Amino acid sequence: MKEESTKGVRELLVVEDDLRVAESLERGLREAGFSVRLAARLSEADHQLAQGTPSLVVLDLNLPDGDGRTWLRRVRREGHRMPVVILTARDTLPERVAGLEEGADDYLTKPFAFAELLARIRARLRAAIAQADDDVLRVGDLEIDRLRRLVRRAGKPVELTAREFDVLALLAQWRGQPVSRDLLAREVWKVNRRLTPLDNVIDVHLSHLREKIDRDQPGKLIQTVRGVGFRLAEENP
Amino acid sequence: MSFKFRSRTFLYLLVLLGLFVGSQALTYTAVEYAHRVANPYESFREGIEEVLQATGLTVLLLVPLTAAAWWIARRITRPLHAVAATAKRIRGGRWNERIETTTMPDDETKVLAETLNAAFDGYAGALRRLERFSGDAAHQLRTPIAAMRNLGEVSLSRARTAEEYREALETMLGELDRLTRIVEQLLQLSRLEAGALKARFAPIPLWSVVEQVKQIYQPAAEARGVKLVAEVETPGPAVAGIEELLIQLLGNLVDNALRHSPDGGTVRIQSGARPEGGVRLAVTDSGPGIPDEFAQKIFERFEQVPGGETGTAGLGLPLAAQIAAVHGGELKLANPGQPGARFECRLPALAR
Numbered sequence: 003m004k005e006e007s008t009k010g011v012r013e014l015l016v017v018e019d020d021l022r023v024a025e026s027l028e029r030g031l032r033e034a035g036f037s038v039r040l041a042a043r044l045s046e047a048d049h050q051l052a053q054g055t056p057s058l059v060v061l062d063l064n065l066p067d068g069d070g071r072t073w074l075r076r077v078r079r080e081g082h083r084m085p086v087v088i089l090t091a092r093d094t095l096p097e098r099v100a101g102l103e104e105g106a107d108d109y110l111t112k113p114f115a116f117a118e119l120l121a122r123i124r125a126r127l128r129a130a131i132a133q134a135d136d137d138v139l140r141v142g143d144l145e146i147d148r149l150r151r152l153v154r155r156a157g158k159p160v161e162l163t164a165r166e167f168d169v170l171a172l173l174a175q176w177r178g179q180p181v182s183r184d185l186l187a188r189e190v191w192k193v194n195r196r197l198t199p200l201d202n203v204i205d206v207h208l209s210h211l212r213e214k215i216d217r218d219q220p221g222k223l224i225q226t227v228r229g230v231g232f233r234l235a236e237e238n239p
Numbered sequence: 240m241s242f243k244f245r246s247r248t249f250l251y252l253l254v255l256l257g258l259f260v261g262s263q264a265l266t267y268t269a270v271e272y273a274h275r276v277a278n279p280y281e282s283f284r285e286g287i288e289e290v291l292q293a294t295g296l297t298v299l300l301l302v303p304l305t306a307a308a309w310w311i312a313r314r315i316t317r318p319l320h321a322v323a324a325t326a327k328r329i330r331g332g333r334w335n336e337r338i339e340t341t342t343m344p345d346d347e348t349k350v351l352a353e354t355l356n357a358a359f360d361g362y363a364g365a366l367r368r369l370e371r372f373s374g375d376a377a378h379q380l381r382t383p384i385a386a387m388r389n390l391g392e393v394s395l396s397r398a399r400t401a402e403e404y405r406e407a408l409e410t411m412l413g414e415l416d417r418l419t420r421i422v423e424q425l426l427q428l429s430r431l432e433a434g435a436l437k438a439r440f441a442p443i444p445l446w447s448v449v450e451q452v453k454q455i456y457q458p459a460a461e462a463r464g465v466k467l468v469a470e471v472e473t474p475g476p477a478v479a480g481i482e483e484l485l486i487q488l489l490g491n492l493v494d495n496a497l498r499h500s501p502d503g504g505t506v507r508i509q510s511g512a513r514p515e516g517g518v519r520l521a522v523t524d525s526g527p528g529i530p531d532e533f534a535q536k537i538f539e540r541f542e543q544v545p546g547g548e549t550g551t552a553g554l555g556l557p558l559a560a561q562i563a564a565v566h567g568g569e570l571k572l573a574n575p576g577q578p579g580a581r582f583e584c585r586l587p588a589l590a591r
Binding site for chain 1: 406408409410411412413415416419420423424427455456458459461462463483486487490491494497555558
């Protein structure tokens with residue numbers, strides 16, 4: 003996690019009425035280094051906003067005292083500019099469009115992988131403070147030049163296919179954290195893995211990447227996190 | 240019952256109408272006749288007799304007129320009563336019952352009955368699909384839930400090492416992933432059935448769908464030692480549709496074909512215009528083929544051909560078939576019982 007540097011913008015407001023979901027989000031986000039305020043109702047969310055604008059809001063749409071989208075529209079009108087990530091169990095296309103039109107910056111359908119929520123939150127915060135990632139990413143002695151699409155391991159160039167490079171670049175972008183298969187499928191292949199079978203394809207790419215990057219190297223950088231996805235990191239101490 | 244009341248009113252009206260028309264006509268004829276006949280003689284008695292005769296005739300005619308009106312009213316209302324009675328039974332839960340129309344004469348009542356029957360068919364179909372959906376879903380969700388539950392219980396039954404706990408959690412997440420996928424697929428199936436996607440249709444060239452799917456699955460095919468071949472007409476025909484769904488359709492067919500082809504086999508994707516009109520998208524594997532008795536079943540939810548690889552919920556082909564249907568086409572197994580299963584999807588060509 004040492005590469006993580008979202009500098010100061012670390013306070014989140016989580017608006018979620020399901021206690022178990024709220025608690026596990028709070029715990030996960032705290033462990034990821036955020037400070038978290040919880041609101042189980044829109045009225046509580048208003049109260050929390052009055053206490054000070056958070057860096058980002060995680061908003062559930064179905065709340066006991068109203069529709070999160072209506073609330074969001076009002077809050078935007080009142081001039082709150084912080085990024086908002088919507089969580090919802092409803093995922094029809096019109097809903098999605100409506101959510102984004104009402105001022106949400108991102109949209110995640112339940113059930114989602116926690117790693118993915120974390121990734122979205124970090125991406126939004128980074129966008130909010132307009133701090134672009136470096137073109138060249140480094141993990142151990144692995145170098146990934148995203149601009150020129152070149153990869154080196156211990157100074158030696160590694161030849162990758164276009165898709166292999168995309169997979170590696172995505173893993174490198176979230177270095178240190180697991181990247182889910184769903185996210186890989188969506189970002190690299192542009193398909194919904196839950197509907198288009200893609201597991202074999204992903205496995206083949208990962209095994210090719212291991213072959214090209216980790217083979218004959220003392221430290222293995224590509225790790226499988228069973229049940230979650232894959233992670234690019236120096237081996238765990 | 241308001242229905243009965245209405246039919247009786249109708250009957251009374253008919254009788255009154257019959258009486259009125261009949262007596263009017265008779266009185267008129269009688270008066271006319273009386274006038275002509277009586278004029279030369281100007282006999283008052285004869286005039287009276289004529290009127291009396293006319294009245295007698297009216298009374299005589301009243302009986303058959305009433306009978307006829309009653310008979311007509313019965314004829315009209317009897318089938319309506321039958322329709323109402325059947326509809327009432329259907330509403331009461333006998334969803335398979337229909338109004339008997341074969342014995343009905345070709346009239347408005349038959350048209351009404353047939354229209355109602357068609358509506359009942361539609362509702363019953365939707366209801367059956369809904370019942371099947373929830374039944375299938377519940378059944379299919381049980382397995383991963385049971386697996387997770389057992390794993391959780393066993394894991395907690397005594398103290399374990401951190402490594403064991405980790406493994407248990409990892410397995411649970413794997414099961415949850417399966418569960419999530421099943422739920423998502425079932426939801427998509429019902430969304431596709433609901434329709435209303437036509438508004439998002441755009442012209443999609445078939446070759447581009449084939450090309451994208453081939454690129455996605457090529458490395459997986461190579462890893463399995465299977466040759467993935469595309470025979471495409473370029474530029475070739477286009478269809479009106481949603482690209483994402485068409486890729487999903489073909490992706491499911493190709494994934495299925497790869498899983499059923501042996502090392503050294505070939506999976507062939509073909510696309511182009513059909514000489515009979517429309518376009519064709521076909522995927523052929525080099526596996527053992529699908530027995531006759533499964534040719535239809537494989538498109539039903541959660542059905543699997545015995546001996547096939549497991550790990551899929553059996554929703555891929557039903558989804559593909561539903562996507563074909565949404566695009567106004569159909570997906571079929573072209574060669575049941577023969578080696579090298581060939582799935583053929585026919586779609587309407589884009590009107591130029």
